[in-house]
Amino acid sequence: xxxxxxxxxxxxxxxxxxxxxxxxxxxxxxxxxxxxxxxxxxxxxxxxxxxxxxxxxxxxxxxxxxxxxxxxxxxxxxxxxxxxxxxxxxxxxxxxxxxxxxxxxxxxxxxxxxxxxxxxxxxxxxxxxxxxxxxxxxxxxxxxxxxxxxxxxxxxxxxxxxxxxxxxxxxxxxxxxxxxxxxxxxxxxxxxxxxxxxxxxxxxxxxxxxxxxxxxxxxxxxxxxxxxxxxxxxxxxxxxxxxxxxxxxxxxxxxxxxxxxxxxxxxxxxxxxxxxx
Amino acid sequence: xxxxxxxxxxxxxxxxxxxxxxxxxxxxxxxxxxxxxxxxxxxxxxxxxxxxxxxxxxxxxxxxxxxxxxxxxxxxxxxxxxxxxxxxxxxxxxxxxxxxxxxxxxxxxxxxxxxxxxxxxxxxxxxxxxxxxxxxxxxxxxxxxxxxxxxxxxxxxxxxxxxxxxxxxxxxxxxxxxxxxxxxxxxxxxxxxxxxxxxxxxxxxxxxxxxxxxxxxxxxxxxxxxxxxxxxxxxxxxxxxxx
Amino acid sequence: xxxxxxxxxxxxxxxxxxxxxxxxxxxxxxxxxxxxxxxxxxxxxxxxxxxxxxxxxxxxxxxxxxxxxxxxxxxxxxxxxxxxxxxxxxxxxxxxxxxxxxxxxxxxxxxxxxxxxxxxxxxxxxxxxxxxxxxxxxxxxxxxxxxxxxxxxxxxxxxxxxxxxxxxxxxxxxxxxxxxxxxxxxxxxxxxxxxxxxxxxxxxxxxxxxxxxxxxxxxxxxxxxxxxxxxxxxxxxxxxxxxxxxxxxxxxxxxxxxxxxxxxxxxxxxxxxxxxxxxxxxxxxxxxxxxxxxxxxxxxxxxxxxxxxxxxxxxxxxxxxxxxxxx
Numbered sequence: 042x043x044x045x046x047x048x049x050x051x052x053x054x055x056x057x058x059x060x061x062x063x064x065x066x067x068x069x070x071x072x073x074x075x076x077x078x079x080x081x082x083x084x085x086x087x088x089x090x091x092x093x094x095x096x097x098x099x100x101x102x103x104x105x106x107x108x109x110x111x112x113x114x115x116x117x118x119x120x121x122x123x124x125x126x127x128x129x130x131x132x133x134x135x136x137x138x139x140x141x142x143x144x145x146x147x148x149x150x151x152x153x154x155x156x157x158x159x160x161x162x163x164x165x166x167x168x169x170x171x172x173x174x175x176x177x178x179x180x181x182x183x184x185x186x187x188x189x190x191x192x193x194x195x196x197x198x199x200x201x202x203x204x205x206x207x208x209x210x211x212x213x214x215x216x217x218x219x220x221x222x223x224x225x226x227x228x229x230x231x232x233x234x235x236x237x238x239x240x241x242x243x244x245x246x247x248x249x250x251x252x253x254x255x256x257x258x259x260x261x262x263x264x265x266x267x268x269x270x271x272x273x274x275x276x277x278x279x280x281x282x283x284x285x286x287x288x289x290x291x292x293x294x295x296x297x298x299x300x301x302x303x304x305x306x307x308x309x310x311x312x313x314x315x316x317x318x
Numbered sequence: 319x320x321x322x323x324x325x326x327x328x329x330x331x332x333x334x335x336x337x338x339x340x341x342x343x344x345x346x347x348x349x350x351x352x353x354x355x356x357x358x359x360x361x362x363x364x365x366x367x368x369x370x371x372x373x374x375x376x377x378x379x380x381x382x383x384x385x386x387x388x389x390x391x392x393x394x395x396x397x398x399x400x401x402x403x404x405x406x407x408x409x410x411x412x413x414x415x416x417x418x419x420x421x422x423x424x425x426x427x428x429x430x431x432x433x434x435x436x437x438x439x440x441x442x443x444x445x446x447x448x449x450x451x452x453x454x455x456x457x458x459x460x461x462x463x464x465x466x467x468x469x470x471x472x473x474x475x476x477x478x479x480x481x482x483x484x485x486x487x488x489x490x491x492x493x494x495x496x497x498x499x500x501x502x503x504x505x506x507x508x509x510x511x512x513x514x515x516x517x518x519x520x521x522x523x524x525x526x527x528x529x530x531x532x533x534x535x536x537x538x539x540x541x542x543x544x545x546x547x548x549x550x551x552x553x554x555x556x557x558x559x560x561x
Numbered sequence: 562x563x564x565x566x567x568x569x570x571x572x573x574x575x576x577x578x579x580x581x582x583x584x585x586x587x588x589x590x591x592x593x594x595x596x597x598x599x600x601x602x603x604x605x606x607x608x609x610x611x612x613x614x615x616x617x618x619x620x621x622x623x624x625x626x627x628x629x630x631x632x633x634x635x636x637x638x639x640x641x642x643x644x645x646x647x648x649x650x651x652x653x654x655x656x657x658x659x660x661x662x663x664x665x666x667x668x669x670x671x672x673x674x675x676x677x678x679x680x681x682x683x684x685x686x687x688x689x690x691x692x693x694x695x696x697x698x699x700x701x702x703x704x705x706x707x708x709x710x711x712x713x714x715x716x717x718x719x720x721x722x723x724x725x726x727x728x729x730x731x732x733x734x735x736x737x738x739x740x741x742x743x744x745x746x747x748x749x750x751x752x753x754x755x756x757x758x759x760x761x762x763x764x765x766x767x768x769x770x771x772x773x774x775x776x777x778x779x780x781x782x783x784x785x786x787x788x789x790x791x792x793x794x795x796x797x798x799x800x801x802x803x804x805x806x807x808x809x810x811x812x813x814x815x816x817x818x819x820x821x822x823x824x825x826x827x828x829x830x831x832x833x834x835x836x837x838x839x840x841x842x843x844x845x846x847x848x849x850x851x852x853x854x855x856x857x858x859x860x861x862x863x864x865x866x867x868x869x870x871x872x873x874x875x876x877x878x879x880x881x882x883x884x885x886x887x888x
Contacts, residue, residue, distance in 0.1 A: 063677070111864065118871035123623065123676075124819050125871045131812065132863030135856050142853025247853070255684065255808075262681045297692050300685040307678050308670045369766060395768035403766075409759035411824070420756045423749050424768035432749075433566070450565075472767055 045239070047276020048180035049253050050260035051187060052231035054272030058261045059191065060224050061204050062112060063126040066134035067257055068250025070229050073137065074100055074236020075245045076145055082152050082240075089152060090175070093237035097230040104229025105222045107133070112225065113218055134250075141247035150245045176238045183231055184273040190227075191269055200224055256296070259303045265313025274314060278302065320383055322347045322476055322507050323368065328377035330363050330531075337363040338374070339531045345476070350498065350508040352522035352539070354515055356551055360531040361511045362404060365480055368509070369401045370394040382475060396424060400474030402465035404481045404511075408453035415440065415449040417464055421471030436471055442504075443467040443497060459490040466497065470506075477501060479510040483517045495521050515552070519543060527551070573743060573826060580830075581736050588725055597724050599841045601796065604731035605789060607833035610817035611738035612785035617815065618824035619742075619751065620778035621758025622672070625811045626683030629690045630660040630783040632806030634790025636694065639706045639800055649719075653791040657784040664783035665776050672775045687811060694802040705801025708794065719795060727796050734792060735830070738785050742826055745781070754778055758824070786814065820866050822873030831874055 049071060056064050064070075074096050081092040111129060118125040191197035202210050203220045211217060243249065260279050264271025279299050286298030306314060321344035330338040337360045345351045355361050367374050370391035378387045386394055400421075409417050418436035426432035440446045443463055448456065453464060462482050469477055483494045498521060502508055512518040519525065519539040527534045527542060529551040535542055542548055584604070591597060609631070617623045637659050638652030647655070667686060674682055695703050710719070720726045745751045753774040756764035761771050794800045821832025840859055847854035870876055 057677075111868070114868050118868075122871070124823060125867050127623075127625075127680075128816070128819055128867040129864050132860045132865075132867065135860030135863065137860075139853035139856025139858075139860060142856065147853075255688065258681050259685060262678055266677060291696060294692055294696055297689055300689045303685055304670070304682060307674055307682060311674050311678060313678065371762075391765045392768050392770055395766060401766050403763065407760045407763035409756050409763065411759055412755055416752065416755070420752050420764065420769065421767045423752060427749065429747055429749070468763075468767060 045176040045180065045235070046253075046256055046260055046279050047273055048176055048183060048235040048238070049232065050257045050272050050276050051180070051183050051269075052228040052235070053257045054261050054264070054269060055187060055224060055231065056228035057258070058264075058266045058268065058272055059200060059204065060221060060228075061266065062116065062221075062225075063123065063130060064112075064228075065127055065130040065254075066107075066137060067232065068252075068254030069134045069137040069141075070100065070104070070232040070250070071236045071239070071253055072141060072245075072247065072250035073103065074233040075240040075243070075249060076141065077233075078237040078240040079150055079152060079245050089237050089241040093179075093234055096237040097233040100233030100236075101226040101230035104232075105226035107229070108222045108225035109218065113221070116221075138247050138250075145247065147247055151243070152241050152245075176235075179234060179238060180276070183234060184269065187231070188269045188273075196220070196223065256299060259299060262313055263303050263306055265310075265315040268313075268315040271313060271315030321345060321380075322382060323509065324380040325364070325368070326378045326380070328364070328367060328374045328379065330360075330367060330372075331375045336531050338367070341377070341528070341531070341533055343526050343533060343536070345507060345509050347475075347507055348502065348505065349524060350502050350510070350522045352518040352525040353509060353511045353528065354513070354518060354525055355528035355534070357513065359528040359551075361513075361528055362480065363531075364528065365401075365478060365511050369399060369478055395472055395474075398473070398475035399478065400469035400472045400476070401478040402462070402469055402480050402482055406458070406461045406465060408456070408461050408464055410454040411452065413450050413452055414445055414456070414464055414467075417453050418467050418471045421468040424472045439467050439471045442500070443470065444493070459486055459494075462486070462494070463497070466501075470501065474506060476507045476509060479508060481511055481513060483510075484513055491517055515543065570743075570747060577736070577739055577743070581732065584732055585729070588728055594724065595845070597728060599838050601724060601728050601731045602841065603833050603837040604728070604735045605793065605796075606813060606817055606837050607830045608731070608735035608738040609786055609789045609814045610821075610829035610833055611735070611742055612782050612789065613814040614818040614823065614825075614829050615742060615745070615754075615785075616775075616778045616782035618818055618828070619746075619758065620754040620775055621824075622775055622778065623680050624683040624782075625680055625808075625815065626685070626687035627782070627786050627814050628806050628808060628810035629687040630664065630786040631790035631793070631810050631814070632687075632690060632694065632802070633660045633663065634787030635794035635800050635805040636700060636706075636790075637787070638791035639708055639794050640700060643706055643709065649791065649795055653788055656787040656791045660783040660787035660790075661780040664779040668776045668779050672772060672779075684808065684811070687806065687808065691802050691806045691808075694806060701801070703801060705799060705804070708798040708800075710798070719798070727792075730792055731796075734785075734789060739826075739830065741781065741785065746826060750774065750777055755824070816863070818873075820863070820870075820873055822875030825873065825875050828873050828875050835874065 052070070053064065053067050056062055056067070077096045077099060078089040078092045081087045081095065082089060111133060112126070115126045115129040116122065191200065199210065199215050199220050203215060203217050256279060260275040261272050263278060264273070264275030282298045282302045283295050287295045290297065323345040325341055325343050328338055328341045329336070341364055353361050353364065366372060368379060370386070370389055373388050378385055380386065381394065381397060381399060384397065386397065409420065415436055418439055419432050422432040422435040422439070426435055437446070437449070440449055443466060445460065445463055445467055448460060453461070456464060466479070466482060479498070483491050486494060495517070498508060498510070510518060510522070522539055524537065525539050525542045526536045527548050534551060535545045535548050587600065588597065591600065613624070613627050634653070634656035637656035638649050641647035641652040641655060642649055671679065671682055694700055700706070708719070753764065753769045756767070756769050757771050757774050765771050790805060794805065817832030817836050818829040819832070820836055821830065822828030839862065843855040843858045847858065866874065
């Protein structure tokens with residue numbers, strides 16, 4: 042489960058953590074991705090696992106477009122830049138929820154039969170649900186990929202440089218908007234991946250994103266802004282804490298443990314575990 | 319009479335880096351003292367130790383006969399230490415007068431009096447005409463001046479100036495020099511950090527040269543500029559910069 | 562200069578008084594219950610947003626967890642009322658005090674945090690509060706508390722036949738929050754807050770007690786918001802965790818101030834006066850379908866205003882003097 046949170050958080054880690062742009066619509070990106078893979082299943086009978094790359098590609102475009110059409114302007118705000126980012130993306134989230142209600146109705150949907158849904162696999166005598174296992178696998182791959190991408194490619198360096206000093210990178214011929222649009226696209230694609238996998242074992246409804254978004258923020262902040270590895274570690278910690286909390290507290294309180302651990306961590310280390318900003 | 323400010327054997331280490339080693343200086347009442355030295359000499363570190371941004375690793379700092387080594391910056395301000403910042407830190411969303419009122423509130427609890435004091439200081443520093451302008455709309459030289467005005471409004475005994483004359487045009491620097499003299503004439507002791515010797519030497523009563531975290535030379539400006547140690551420190555610095 | 566300043570302060574006060582009188586007279590002309598309801602909510606959110614603005618706008622500590630104080634106000638009042646028979650008036654005060662104390666207790670660790678870490682911590686603490694109340698049997702858990710009906714009385718602050726007393730209380734709350742802001746704006750606290758927001762290091766060097774400034778702002782802000790929560794509980798006469806401590810309240814408190822002009826005296830009132838009726842009207846007009854059109858309209862509006870007017874609607878009114886030009 043923790044790695045699943047990690048998977049949702051990895052896209053956010055890129056947008057929020059590395060680019061330092063608040064995205065309050067992250068959960069709604071997830072929701073859209075889940076619907077997409079639902080409809081691909083419902084109309085074309087494509088299993089979520091197969092449609093995942095398609096969904097990721099679609100979300101990539103969506104993320105880039107959202108950046109170019111909206112976020113770009115929010116970042117340009119001369120006053121209250123932080124609040125403007127929070128509330129434009131929050132407004133966007135509400136619009137997306139509204140649109141989902143309008144077009145998809147508030148009904149709960151689920152993908153009844155998928156390759157992964159409801160199946161378990163036995164590893165050394167322990168039964169593990171397959172979707173979670175695949176989620177974990179994809180999550181590790183996604184993190185490794187992102188880590189490699191940020192630290193080993195020119196684009197990763199450009200991204201970091203752009204966050205730190207947009208003016209300076211403009212001088213060396215890097216177009217901030219192209220770098221960030223690509224970053225947003227990539228972040229959204231990763232959420233797309235998460236959404237596709239989750240679609241096979243979660244109910245899908247317009248507000249589904251909200252329940253995961255906060256945990257994703259906490260995961261990223263727990264690991265520390267500016268660190269891919271931090272977000273990964275954050276995801277694992279969140280998963281472990283949740284599992285442990287569930288043992289001692291009633292299930293409805295399982296998130297309390299996560300929140301408490303976040304508070305504890307930032308009180309001791311105000312920049313999260315591995316944060317650099 | 320005891321010195322207004324005294325540092326005794328002050329050390330500051332950042333990890334393995336020694337920024338100040340065994341620095342003992344004193345500043346007498348009514349003096350203008352220049353703290354100079356090449357880049358990386360430890361001027362700013364010493365300055366921050368005196369202002370109370372962080373406590374020294376070792377040694378003690380005395381202000382007005384009181385040990386202030388571990389006193390936080392805000393309390394030092396109440397005792398009479400005013401400062402400016404090398405990188406200007408105005409309250410950007412507030413007007414010039416409001417910026418200065420913040421300083422004036424240290425000694426004036428009644429708003430009306432704080433406001434009056436702030437206006438006085440703006441007159442004194444030549445910013446009166448800009449009172450109702452937002453700080454973010456000032457030109458750089460005016461922002462420097464505002465920093466001085468804000469600090470003066472706290473009615474300090476000792477004013478710490480961190481490179482207030484650096485980066486100004488010659489005319490602006492001249493007005494700056496005149497202002498510093500005026501401040502001293504008002505009975506306020508001044509300790510100023512400057513990188514460029516040419517600007518400060520004619521202004522200060524005494525110069526303290528730091529190099530590599532230590533006090534290199536201390537004395538009258540005329541003697542200091544002729545000191546071979548100072549010359550080589552600065553030349554070395556220039557060579558380093560050139561290379 | 563000084564005269565200009567005093568005149569501006571006086572002008573603000575007079576405008577506020579005139580607006581308050583006009584608002585107080587509206588029930589004479591507006592008999593429609595739906596409209597009265599909207600007016601009450603508008604006044605309440607104006608007051609709440611004004612209170613939020615003290616900590617987040619003036620002092621710059623962006624809190625998206627004020628629902629905690631709203632909920633605490635509501636719960637303290639109703640628990641005292643239903644379990645111990647304490648009159649809501651005292652409950653209101655108690656709720657305010659409890660919230661202010663909790664805000665200050667939280668301040669110790671919280672105010673060391675900066676930026677996103679602080680904002681997320683505020684969201685998280687409100688969420689913890691929500692979950693705890695969800696599971697607190699004695700406080701009604703997820704079922705919440707239904708306020709027993711004891712008939713109309715000012716003493717019990719309960720009115721069934723007419724909404725008017727609620728209206729006047731909401732107006733009073735809004736006026737109180739405005740007046741507190743007006744008064745603090747030109748006090749040592751007001752100046753300290755703005756200094757802390759703009760540059761804590763510089764503030765410190767000028768003798769500002771940065772930590773205690775934040776604590777003061779948090780306490781005042783939490784107290785007023787909690788009073789708003791108490792009022793809301795009496796007004797709707799039923800509370801459960803989601804309906805008084807949910808994340809949406811944190812946002813609804815912040816929105817009017819942000820859209821109207823964060824960190825300004827008039828921003829929250831202006832923002833609420835436009836936003837709340839609009840929200841309620843879109844919900845009224847499109848919401849019935851349950852198809853989310855109200856959300857689409859509302860969300861689009863927020864996006865557009867935030868993008869077009871980052872300083873808030875108020876910036877439309879301030880003459881474009883030196884302020885904007887030099888940028």
